[in-house]
Amino acid sequence: MSRLPDSSDTTTAPDAAPALGDDTAARPTAIDGSPEGGRDRSNRGAALIATAVALPATVLAGVLAFNQFAPDQPESEPSTSAATPGPLSTAPVEMAAPALAERPATVCRALLSQLPPTVRELPQRPVTAGPEQNAAYGDPALTVACGDEAPAFADTDKLWLVNRVCWYGSEAEGSTVLSTVDRETTVTVRVPDDYDQPLQWVSPISETITATVPSVDDPPTGCRPA
Incomplete structure (x- = not known):
């Protein structure tokens, strides 16, 4: 989702400048007002990326281990239908041949x-x-x-x-x-x-x-x- 305002006429007030001597002045302020929010977001983002990368590798390792140790399945034999007709005879057919005029x-x-x-x-x-x-x-x-x-x-x-x-x-x-x-x-x-x-x-x-x-x-x- 875009972080830009929904309409062009929306205005926001500028952030107040930090007071001199405040030890938070040199550090960015988090969205919720807590110090070092940027660093926390960076750390959380890095952790999420590491988790996303690690999960597929773990799943792949599990699949490979299963395939390695799973018993081989015998290949299915081709089925023969009892209704399949047998070969038709091509032998000569016995017929009489009376003499003709x-x-x-x-x-x-x-x-x-x-x-x-x-x-x-x-x-x-x-x-x-x-x-x-x-x-x-x-x-x-x-x-x-x-x-x-x-x-x-x-x-x-x-x-x-x-x-x-x-x-x-x-x-x-x-x-x-x-x-x-x-x-x-x-x-x-x-x-x-x-x-x-x-x-x-x-x-x-x-x-x-x-x-x-x-x-x-x-x-x-x-x-x-x-």
Whole structure:
């Protein structure tokens, strides 16, 4: 805080001169009127400074002594989460490869050559037989088989149109089987139960089917858009 007056119009009376012969004349007067006030303030100030310097040094010495004699703490081991998935299999997926007639074989080769390298987040995997007509993705494996027999279904069974491809679905052990019913060569996709909403998994495959597998002239009634 400043020691200057709060306002410029404040005046103070001059200090009275000390009387001759007074033994306090040669010594400064303290603010409270006691002699040698300046020396006392100097002594107190020096003591405060010495204390302020000594305290950090004392604290530092205590910290160093504690660190020296405190027992070492073992480093924490990295935790492993039980929910961390293991590595996905990249081994060939076992699939059958029945012999195909010339026309279906040609169509299937065109389809397989254009299939995407991934279906959603599932990477493509090798197959044990018929890579020109079979494909597999992910672990557990979602499989694509071209040239299978056409599925049998009733006129009242529900069909699904996905990206202009008409699919018939049935349930099998551990998977949903989706087969095209509006293409000259049948394409069958097996979607494991681990993957929700099976129709979403055939969406990228439908795009390739539309481009490579010709449609039939007279598709089932359920395949026609409403």
